[in-house]
Amino acid sequence: MIAGIAHVNLTVPEGTLDLANEFYANTLGLTPRPVPALQKGTLAWFDIGSSGQQIHVAFGRNADLESSRHPCFKLESKEALATLQLKIWEHFEVGGSAAPLAADKPGQLDSGAQGVEYPNRFFARDYAGNRLEFSV
Secondary structure, X not given: OOOOOOEEEEEEOOOOHHHHHHHHHHHOOOEEEXXXXXXXXXXXXXXXXXXXXXXXXXXXXXXXXXXXXXXEEEOOOHHHHHHHHHHHHHHHHHOOOOOOOXXXXXXXXXXXXXXOOOOOXXXXXXXXXXXXXXXX
């Protein structure tokens, strides 16, 4: 039976793995890990804490930059969620090639469906347009 998720694969434009490293490692705090030798330069892998779960980044086209498809990253506390939201928002505000294309502003309503079922979360779109959700 299924015991969890090993990885989620996200796509980015060819030649932007350096931006993936900047965003996923520096902004989100995920840990880069080596990729198979034959795929070096075409993939980036990141560990999600010590969970054994990963984010894989590969070259591909994001045809629908308004898509609601997304992974949801679970944070350990409301405080950690608020800290990460501020960090992503600041990267969005500063801009740059690896900056998120969109980010929910701290203290504002999140850009997802509203309701009491969603008390602690926010969304962002990475530099390639991948939608990302963060919650506790």
